[in-house]
Amino acid sequence: MLTIDREIRYSRLTRDYDCFVDGRYIGSRANNHTGELLCDQVSRDLIADGETLTAAELDPPVDIPDEPQPPTEGGPPPPEYALPV
Numbered sequence: 306m307l308t309i310d311r312e313i314r315y316s317r318l319t320r321d322y323d324c325f326v327d328g329r330y331i332g333s334r335a336n337n338h339t340g341e342l343l344c345d346q347v348s349r350d351l352i353a354d355g356e357t358l359t360a361a362e363l364d365p366p367v368d369i370p371d372e373p374q375p376p377t378e379g380g381p382p383p384p385e386y387a388l389p390v
Contacts, residue, residue: 309351311344313337326351 312325321333322340326347334340 313340
């Protein structure tokens with residue numbers, strides 16, 4: 306399951322709400338509601354850009370057979386299947 310950590314903290318120093326997605330500061334907003342909207346937008350952008358996917362999800366493994374396969378259409382056979390002369 307995909308989990309994106311989002312956090313909004315009130316800053317007494319700036320009197321703004323500091324927004325974090327996956328531990329990264331993404332900006333400050335004047336109130337909690339607009340902070341939630343910012344976190345939602347950044348989370349959607351991360352998902353759309355594929356930044357939340359694992360390497361296996363981005364580039365799934367290719368099933369490579371252990372033994373070479375004979376040709377299925379015309380053309381010379383690979384050396385493994387050539388008849389001795």
